[in-house]
Structure formats: C-alpha cells, structure tokens
Amino acid sequence: MDDKIYFMANSQRLAAIQLICLVAALIAHRRFRIRNRLCGPDEMLHRQQVRDELLHDLSLSGKCRKLIRMSENAFMVLCEKLERGGGLRPTQRMSVEEQVARFLFMIGNDLKTGLIAWFFRRSESCTNRHFHKVLNALLSIEDQYIRQPTGDIVPTEIEQKKRFYPFFKNCIGAIDGTHVRVRVPNKDAPRYRGRKGYPTINALVACTFDLKFTYVLSGWEGTASDSRIIKDALSRDDKLIIPDGRFYLVDGGLPLKSSLIAPYRGVRYHLKEYSSHSPENPKELFNLRHASLRNAIERAFGVLKKRFPIIRSTTEPFYSCETQSDVFLACCILHNFLLEVDRVKAIEDKVVRKVLNARPDGHLCSQSDIDDRGEQIRNTIATEMWNQYLLDPDNEIDYAELIMGKSVNEGGSTKRERPDGTFTTQAYTNILNTLNTEFPDKGLKKDHLKNRLKTLKDNFSQCYDIFRGVKLSGFGWNSESTLIEAEDEVWDTLIQEKPEAAKWRKKVIHHYEDLLLLFSKDRATGAAAATAKERTHQQNKEPITETIDEIDQFVETNDIGLENFVTLDEENSPLTTPPSNGNLPTKSKSKKRKQKKLEEEEEFASKLLGTMNNVADAIDRSTKVMESSRPHVYSEGEIYRELELMGLEDDDTENAYLFLVDRPDKVRALFGCPIHKRISMLAKMMRA
Template sequence: MGPCAFAKLCEILRGIGCLKDTRNASIEEQVAKFLYILAHNERIRTVSFFFRRSNEIISRHFHNVLRAVIYLEDQFLLQPNGAEVPQQIRNSHRFYPYFKDCVEAIDGTHIRVKVSAKDAPRYRGRKEYTTQNVLAACDFDMRFTYVLPGWEGTASDSRIIKNALSRKDKLIIPRGKYYLVDAGFMLRSGLMAPYRGVRYHLKEYSARGPKIVEELFNHRHSSLRNVIERTFGVLKKRFPIISGMTEPFFPVDTVTEIILACCILHNYLMGVDPDERLIAEVDQEISNEDIHNEARNSRNDSDADARRGAILRTSIATRMWNDYSLKMSKTLKKTTDSESKATNMRWTDDMDGFLLNVMLEEQSNRNRPNGIWTSHAFSNMSKKCSESFGYTVEKGNIKNRIKTLKGTFHTCYDLFKNMSGFAWNPITGLFEAEDEVWEPLIEANSNAKKWKRTPIHHYEKLFDLFSKDRANGEGSISAKEKVRQWEKDKEDSVNLEENIDCFGEFSMPNVDSYSPRVSPSYSCETSSKKAKKTPEMVEMLEKQMEIFQSGIDNVAASIRQGNEIAKEGLAIMMQGHEIAKEGLAIMERGRPRCYSEDEVFSELVKIGIPTEHQLDAMLFLIKDPTKMRAFFGVPTTELR
C-alpha cells in the first residue's frame, strides 16, 4: 500500500466515525499497526516492541481498526444487479455471446484456524490441519462482492452455497443470470458448473486443444472462472496473516473477522493501488501449479432447477461448439464421455457392516486422534477386511468406502436431524413415518422423497463414527451480518444502561459514625440562560454522576456496618474461647490422673521403702489403680 492509498484509507475511516484519534495515538498510527500485523503476520507482542506500546494498547487498536474496516462493507462489498454484461465478456469473442448472462465467479478457499481438540474434527477436511472454508464471489475486475467465512473445513462447497442462498444477508443471483462455479458445486440455473469427467484446468489444454463439445465448454469456462482463483491468490499475497502455514495467533472468531477485513481492504486497493507486479506473480504461480484432481464433486441432484441448469449448459456448449467448428473449418465427430467411474471392488451391506465394526474397534483403541484415522488404523482395517472377505482389500479401497459411507450418512443426518415423527428401523434400514409427516418434508426438500424407499443400513454405527465430524456452520457470518450484530449489541447495551436503576432504590442502614464525603455539585439549577446552553449529554452525565456517587456512599456505609458487625462477632468468639478454656480446665481436674511406673517407684524411694521391697510394692500398686490413687492421695508425712 502506497502513501497516498494509506492516507486516503485513514481519511475514509475517520469520515465514518468508527475510528477516532486518541490522546496518545492518531488514526494513522492505529491503522499502521493494524496493517503491519496483517501484512507480516506478527504477534501482538512483536508489534508492541516496534511501536513502543504495551500489548494491551496494540491489541485494542488492532480490534478497533478491524471493526472499523468491516463497517465499510456497504461501500466495498456490493453484489451485482446483472443490468450490464461485464466488459471482459463483452469484448471477447471467446466468451460473448455465450456467457453474456454470467455475472461473476464463485469459489471456496481454505484458511487455517486454531481451534480446540474437541472441535478439530469438524475443521479438518481435505487439509492436514484445521481450516475454515471461505465462500466468496468476485467480479471480473478481481473485486469481491460477497464473502462468507466461518464454515468448518469439512463442509463441502455445495453445502455452504446452499446456506449462503438462504441467509438473511444472502448471496443474490439476479433473475436470468448465473455465476460460474467449479465441479465442487451443484449445477443450477443460477450456478453454471463445468462438465465432469472431462478435462477442465487450463494447463490440461496446453499440449492438446479441445476435441469435443464438453472440452471446449470446460476450457472457456475455466478461462473465465479463473478470475476467482487469481483474486484469492492476490488476497493471500497481500495479507500473509490468512495464508501462513503456521497456526494463527488469533482465535477462530477473530480470524473470521480478519478475513472479512482483508477482503474489504483488497477491494479498496484494487481501486486505488492494484499492484500489477503482484498480480503478475500470482498469474505465474497459477500457471506453474500442478493439477490436483481432488475428489470434491458435489452430488448429482435431479430436481427441476438442476435440469434447467443442464439444459442451459447444453445450449451454451452446443452453440459454442458449432461456432468453433465453423471457424476452424474442421468437421469433428461428436462424442459423449461417460461419467461412469471404474471401481476396484463392489461392497455389500454385510461387508459395510464388518468394516464399520472394525472402524469402531480401531476408534476405541485410540487409533483416531482428533478425528483422523492413523496409518496403523488403515493397516488394521485392510488386514482384517482382507482376511474376512477372502481377497486383498487395499487401503485405497477402505478410504474410498469410508468417504462414500460418510457422505451418505451426512445426507440423511442433515435431512432427518431434529425432525420429529421419524424413526430409523434397524431391520429394514428405512426412516419410517406417517404419510402426513413425509409430505411437508418432501415439499420442502424434493431429495427427501428417495429416502422413503431407499434404506441406509448400519445408521447407528455411522452415527457413532461420523456425527461429531459434521460441520454445522455456526461460526459463519458475512460482513453485513457482522455489522448488524454489532449494532444490535450496541442497542442492547444502551437499553441496559438506561433501564438499570444504578442502586437508586437500594436502601442501606445509616451509620451514625459515617459521614459521606462531599462531592462536587453537578446541579443544573443556574440561570435559565445558562441552563439552555447545557447540552443534553452533559445533563445525562451529571445525573449519572449523582447516581454513581450515591451508590458509592451506600456501598461505603455497608462496608462500615459490616466492619462493626465483624468486631462484635470477634468479641463473641474471644469470650467463647475463654469459656472453653475454663471448661477444659474443669474437665482436666475431674478426670482421674494416670501415674506412670517411674512416678510410683520414685514415690516409694522417697518414703523410705527398703530396696528389697521396692519392686514388690510397685507391682502391687500398679495392679490396682484404685489403691495407686489412694497411695498418692495420702500425704508423704503420713506414709513415713
């Protein structure tokens, strides 16, 4: 960020009133600290050393600027209305008129977070570490228009976008328009996904161009949708705090806010300081990346909107292919590429049951720490399944089957969770309910109809294994929703301050010895001319000070009274102690004394018992305690 861009940003933040100069730190200094942490991914204590401020001040300034930047969402996160065709599409014969109804591109990216060991399984998806899956839409000028962070790393892109389309601050798809998405999303009339099972990434076409209609569509689809990947790349290059491979220093809620702030700042910089060198670096890195064909495809849906999306995609691809063939003056035979996937083995219900039992056994043996199966666990599963099935079962077979079982369970779990009236039958494997219970569910979700006759076996075992790993999206929040939340908290705080009586009706006993200190008078009973000039805020503060002083006086009186009561209690305790000592002395005097053999022998020597009779006399007295007490009760002069 250059000096001019920095100065303008500070001016904008000062203008909205969410950030103010303090006695010791200007807005410019606070923003500089904030940007330094974002750009260098430094700890608070490191920045405090550079700026010669305490950790508390640096942290407070960081969060103040963070909140102020998010308040800019209504200026820099603007969703499209679809009124105009994007210039990048209109000016390219490769994209126009085929993608004239395309407004933007959507994708998700994983950003590392720090969570507790209890929550880690929900955040550890296809990465080795805990992440949150951030959904974002951007225009073809590489500016974000919608950002939804907070979803756990195990959540699929399709699930997140379904949530984004139904939130209060929802993703808006203009009527008759669509977004470009990758194969991880479902195909809809408003979400244009590529063909599956066909080359897609641009690098795959470097050696051989498209040969069939699906490949041509995917190639141009990828070329246009690539803008979201470039935008994510520039975002993470600008702000290493969200791209570092090390565990973040901030909790997950703060990381969510940081992501929103970084996207807003990125949009601001793309308008005033785009940094073409940084964009060129990202483009070079993307072109050099290896192709990772990760299995993250969404499920095939068969509802009406999915069919409309398929029809729209086919019409675009067909028109594109016809024009391409005519231009190239080639006649190519159209072929269809089946999407069937070869499988190495076929699983039965009994085999699934055996595998689940082995998985539960390995889990009980602590071979699944933090929700991750260890290599030893997979080896044991492979060995036991091979011995039971009679042929070799590889680790890859186990992993693929676990993924299938987990996906099936999550579909049913999301559908029937918290639904009353449904019960799973362990014999048939079906979710059973009355027809009047099924009807509203099917009406709300057409995919629920198939589960009326499709069994899901071993549901209880699946629940024990996978229910805790399911992402719930409780932490997801958009910038607009965050601002609304802050505004609501602020209103609740103001209402609370207005309604609290601040000890006004709290009566305390008066203490004669207490004389409250005289506080300065805040009365407004001056001349009428001066009273008119007193602002309402000053009057409110004066009233609050009077109430506060009254509360302090009452508390002081209570403390003084408590001290007097404590003194009286201490005197009573001392008196009781003296009485207890006297009682103990009386008990000691009334208790019979026990004399030792030494005392008896010494007394016999004193009274002059002959030496040859001393032992016999001592033994005689010791045998009878009564005679021994009588012996000691007689004066020594009489014994002689």
C-alpha cells in the same frame, strides 16, 4: 523428641513467612520499576519520538508498499475512510495513522502482537485493543466496497472477447471456497480439521472478472463442503443474490443449477491440459472457456493471500477463530479498496502461473445436485460455441499457451520454459517433438528424456563442484577444444588438493556453456551454512543493528528479533536523526543510569539468592528432623523375617505373623524390646 518436633514446625513457619515476604518484595520492586519507567517524562518523550520517526520514515522511505501492502497515498485515503465512515477516532496519545499502520503491519507481515507492541513502544494490551478497533472499523465500511452485481450490464471481460460473447453474456462472476487456518480448542478441532490436516475455516467467496469480491461468507468449519455452504449462503438474511436469468460459474464441488453453471464431469477442464491439445468436442470447448473465465476467482484468492500473509500462513495463528474469520473479511475489504485506489498489476501477474498449474481440489457433486434447467443452459452454450468454433478453429489453438506465456518473465527460452528451475510440460513436449522428428525410429518418451537430463545434470555437477570455489587462478573454458584448460603447475596444485579433478584434465565436455546456463543456478552453495560457533563469531564481527533502515530490512523478511536492538532500558533508542528536544537523556546519562540499574539489580539478586539459600537450609533441617522423629513402620516382609530370627516353630511363626500384621502398635512394642525377651513378650500379647 518433642523439642525436635517443635523446632521443625517453627522452622517451617519461618521459611514460609520468609518466602512470602520475598515474593511480596519482588512484586513491589517490579511494580516500582515499571511505574518509574512508564511515568518518566523523559522516557515518554523518547518513545513518542521513536513512533514519530517510524511513521515519518514509513511515508518517505519508499518502502510503504512492502511493509503495509499499499502506497503512501492509499494509506492516507484509507485512514480518512476509516475515520469518517468507520468511526475510528484518535486518542489522547495515539493518532489514527498509527492505529492503522500497526494493524496493516500485523496482517501484512503476520506478526505477533507482542512484537508490534515492542516495535511501536506500546503495551501489548494497548496494541491488541487498537487492533480490534481498526478491525471493527474496516468491517463497518464493508457495504462501500463489497457490493453484489445487479446483472444489468455485461462484464467488459466477456463483452469484448468473441470467445465468450454472446455465450456467457448472462454470467456475472465466479464462486469458490478457500480455507484459512484457525486456532480452536482441542474439543472443537475435529469439526474444523478437514482435508487440509489442520483446523481451518471454509470461506465462500464470489467475485467479478476484474477480481473484485462481491460476496464473502466466512466462518464455516473446515469439514463443511462448498455445496453445503452455498445452500446456507442462498438462505441467510444477508444472502447471496443471483438476479433472475443470470448465473455464476462454479467448479465441480458445487451443484449445477440454472444460477450456478459447473463444468462437464469426466472431461478435460484445466487450461494446462489444453496447452498442447486443442478441444475435440463441444464439452471440451465449453470446459476450456469455462476454466478461462472461472480462474478469476483463483487469481483473486492468489492476490489476496499474496498481499496479506496472515490468512495464507499454514502455521497456527495468534488469534481466536472468530478474530481470524473477521481478519479474512477485513482483508477482502482491503483487497477491493486497493483494486480501486492502488492496483498493482505485478502482483496479479505473479499469481497467474501458479493458478494455471494448479490441480483441481474440489469434489464432484452427486447426480442429485444437477437440475434439468442448469443442464439445458450448459448444453445450449456448449453447442452454440462449438458451431462457431468450427468456422474458425484457429481462434482457440494456443490460447492456453498464450496465457502461460504472460505468466512468466519476458526473456530467453530458458526462462520461458524453466520459470521455476524445472521444465514445464510444454517444454518437455516441444523437446520430444523435435527429437522424434530427428530420430523417428527411437520412440523416445518423456521418461527417457528425464533420465537423460538427470544424467547430464549429475555429470555436470561433478565437474562444476570441483572448480567452483577454487582459490587458484588460471582455469578457463576453451570452446574450441571443449576442455577446461590451465597451466600444468595450476593443474598439479588442484589435483593435489582435489584428486578427483584429475579425470577432467583431458576430458572433453560437450555443450558446457549450455549446461552451465541450464544447471548452474540449481546447485546448492552452502553460503548460509554455519555452526553455532561460526555464527557467534560472525555476529561478534558485525555491527549491532541500530538504524531504522536496518529495522525495515528485518521486518521485510519477518526476521526481526529483540537481540538485534538496544532496548529502552539500556541506551537511547536507535534513531536516524538526533533528538531535537534538549530535555531528552544524553548518551552519557543513559550509560550512568544503566550502570546504576545494573548495580541495583545485582544487589537485589544477591539478596534474593541469600534468602533462597536460607529457605532451602530451613527446609533441609526440617526434613532431617522429621526423618529422625518419625517412627519406623514395619512392612509385612520385615515382620516375617524378624519372627524367623526369633527361632519359632513354623506353626507358631504363622500364627504370630497373622496376629501382628494387623496390629502395628504391637509390632513396634515387640521389636522394640531386647531380642532375648521377645518370645515371652509375644506370648503375653497373644494371651491378652
């Protein structure tokens, strides 16, 4: 027994030593490979050429605005600003342009640090370090682009419109809050998890009517209300400044003060609510014009988040809460910079429709948050506007509709009334007005119209799905007979393939062309559907993505993946131009080096597998030895059963059980002797 125990202990020691040596060898091998890969002059030249190619292609491909959210000229101006005013400096191996491009790439596409590091052939630590350098440089030039208004001049957007001037001549902008998702520890999550359902920070922002931000306070927890944050903003060291006699427009979630003018509560407010019904009293007129001006802050938020998805995403961000708050501030600075250097009206136009259709999400303030001076200013403006409006009421009608008309694409009535594939409220109103004029006794309502449209769409879809994708030719729509016509042989072939098509052979379809225009684009096609086997077969037939143009296409859709690229450890990096340096590795040399590395890795893997098998065998042997050498421990139930087998009386069995249950050494001694001697042995034990 002692030999077995010694052998077991010795095997365990040898296994532990062997495992430690194996781990040490693995670490040394990995470090050797990494050092060779990083320090190789050919590899370093190769990586630098990839980076130069990327930056060169970025400036000349015409995709600069899609990838980094600004034009080539704006990018160069920004780099110069950050270098001169932000203290950003080039390093021995990295230019300012590369640092800024990587930063813009990340915030403009919401990409991880690891992906950007691989894309630019840099380490993750290097990428993360320079990301924060650019971030800090942007924050340092904040005073150049975010300036609070002095109130000396009347905003052009007010002065040039009779609807707003002179009533809002003392207004200097609009204020609102917006939520940005953040990542926080679980213990802090309740403070950040507000009405959004996930952790956010609530950023308070003021802007002018040309969409420029003038004050940004970021970092408050998502559970904090806008009214609480603005009270803090008015009392901070770097506080929100509102000049005497001037005011900001705010929504119902903020208090009504002489410097913060909110709309009337319990009165129509949003522009969409006035699209078919003009204001009927001074309060409604005030709310309409208030909303027309205050939506500047909503449009500014829309442009900001459309340009920088990193603050728009509802998925958990990659950075800490503090970093995400700083990123929001940096995005606001870049927003103002681009409005001056590279303003894109197309982005602003796309945001308008979403803003106009949005529903209010603020909470009404309590009566205690309304002061008399603010109420007096609001009532005076409303009265003066109403008196002027009564002299020329047509000046206000259709204003909301005019704005909504600008927010959709120019074209036919279908595009105008179904901008997102669904009818707008105004479209339903127009249709109902026409129908009720033609059929005044029907009393048609919106629900009736929706049900009829659904029936038409369902019937059209049945017909459309049958003939879409049919591989037979010869079918055609006859507008005179209102039938889908074809030769008898063609119909017979289709009906044999799709029996449900038989009912459409002689069925009259009224307004087929109109239905096709309305509903055909809404039908799902399944063009992208595929099983795993189909997708694998499809990928095997497609060429591997190896050009920078294709990489750009992946990045634009934020769908870039390592499986689509050839890594540095394999073949040459995919360049659109051949290497100009003769010392760079050729394709044949790369293949030989790749083959050699594969052989080395296979050999190392086989040795690793053999060593692990030896360790497993040693552990298995030691386990068996331990099991065979370990004495058996009798349970209470086993003790009682063994005593019953000895044939004792009930009282004697119970006494013996109580004696043995607390004496495991006596138990092993008793049950270790022959059965016919156990009774006498038990008696001696109990007498001793």
